[in-house]
Amino acid sequence: MTYIKYKRILPFRNRVLTPIRNFLWPSSLWDLVGSILVVFTIVATKLAFLERWRELLCEVGDYLYAYKDEPPKNVSKWTVAWMLIVRVLGGWTPSTYSCQSSLPRMPVPILGSTIRKFMKSVKPVLSKEEYEQLKKEGKEFTKTLGTSLQFLLNLKAWWSPNFVSDWWEKYVYLASRSPLPINSNYYGFGNFTDRPTNIQSARAGAIIHYNLLFMLMIENGELPGTMIRNAIPFYKATQIPSLTGMERSDWSQVRKQYLTSGSNKEILHTVESAAFYIILDERAPKDMTEQGKFSITGDCKTVWFDKSVCVIFYENGKLCINAEHTPADAPVTAHFLEWAMARELGSYDDNGNCKPFKQSVTSKPTLLEWEMSEELNWHTKRAFNFIQRNNEDFDTISTNFDEYGKGFMKKQKVSPDAYVQLAFQLAYYRETGKTPLTYESSMTRLYLHGRTETIRSATSQSVEFVKAMVNNHPREERISLLKKATETHTLLYKESMTGKGCDRHLFALYIMCKAIHQESPFLKHALSLPFTLSTSQTPQGQADRPPFTMETRDRASPGGGFGPTSDQGYGVSYMFPEDSRLFVHVASKYSCPETNSTRFSESISTAFQDMRQLLEG
Incomplete structure (x- = not known):
């Protein structure tokens, strides 16, 4: 019976496969449709295999935890094996782009996970009424329009090197009509x-x-x-x-x-x-x-x-x-x-x-x-x-905080970045009595064409620590809350680096929503919440040079700065040049009566001093 059925479909099978093998145009519409389906199935299967292989390479081991200030005690054999494969494929002395093919595509996060992470991030910031309204809109979005947008975004992720980076460049930077100085540069x-x-x-x-x-x-x-x-x-x-x-x-x-x-x-x-x-x-x-x-x-x-x-x-x-x-x-x-x-x-x-310098022949300067x-x-x-x-209107101040640096923070077994972000939260709360919706830039350069993701540094754990500091709770309780808050931040940092943040996903969903001429109250509401504290750490040590010492540390760059993303907020950049100091650059606008860069910078320095005193006893 099976053989008879196979004989019946055999002519159709041959009509479909023969044109594909011989690069001929199908002779009928049904043959054309069949050819397209066969080719699509073959290509999709191969792409799925390659994509899964790249995801496996990306997920194998614990290499992310080997990054910078958090070396693991033990690196798994799978991680070592993958590192060896990358070195062999990219060349033992890799050139600028030889490892590009090893970079996986950034995965589209799961919709429900993104909504949960977003709601968790805004809970410490919003009033109870606004939070409940946003929560209601999020549930409605997940059940209705969100599913369709997620499907379309996954399709885009199949043919685009990065599901969000091209839109980020086009709509965040190029489509903006605001002047570049202070607002973007x-x-x-x-x-x-x-x-x-x-x-x-x-x-x-x-x-x-x-x-x-x-x-x-x-x-x-x-x-x-x-x-x-x-x-x-x-x-x-x-x-x-x-x-x-x-x-x-x-x-x-x-x-x-x-x-x-x-x-x-x-x-x-x-x-x-x-x-x-x-x-x-x-x-x-x-x-x-x-x-x-x-x-x-x-x-x-x-x-x-x-x-x-x-x-x-x-x-x-x-x-x-x-x-x-x-x-x-x-x-x-x-x-x-x-x-x-x-x-x-x-x-x-x-x-x-x-x-x-030894150089080629140059022409004389020409006056334009x-x-x-x-x-x-x-x-x-x-x-x-x-x-x-x-x-x-640009109110800025740069501070060289040299009482201590990341060396002390690492001795306390806390992430220096998490420590500094916690100090920002403490300084802001002392100044305003509020918890700021906070943006910290994180790189996603582990992925092909990756740029940035947002770490939402204001968490329920950071709020608990800040309030304990302000209300002078027992020392052991405050230390415990500090450790818990920094651990939460470190987890958020790693999730953002591995494409598991929520902001770029929400942004891409919003652009897709606009592309199909739909409106989403949830996305509009979520993306309109202003970051009143926008922060970024400038990296140091990317060039091949000896590390700075106490004798050479003044040769280091102090980093740089940028304007606030909200006219009612602060832009804060910071840099660890080496273990003994850090530079902090605070910016705001004089036209905002609630902000003052000098005052906030002093509050940050005080927070650093108080946190050190807390940990040292």
């Missing part, structure tokens, strides 16, 4: 105080040389890839520049009207196709705070905010970068600058002048003269005044 410092020369032109010459060398190494695939444990991989005048600091729609209109013909078109192409943008600033900032204030907007007329990297050299030899956020996050530009500064140390003579009409001149003045007003 960020800045990064050069050395703290121990710079290799005080001569501006010499410093510019050396840094430009090494930045170009860095770019050449990337183009030639000679820059070593970033690895965990050396085995696990991670994933470029006039006042005309001021126009790039306008509202994006205004800048676009002026660009089309005045810079798309004649010599202005040629100059614009020259600027936009340049490797990076150099500014020789006549000012000499006296400290980090003044340098940060200068660097976020430059002098309001010379920074080309659209460039991926603008390098500002000050009259006293200090330097800073102003970076556009779309192409890369802070760790990438920090690596770029740190690599150059690590190699410039032997580039100057005893007088601080730059030594000659814009054609300035009265109307264009009026627009540049308007843009200058606009940026200047925004800069005057």
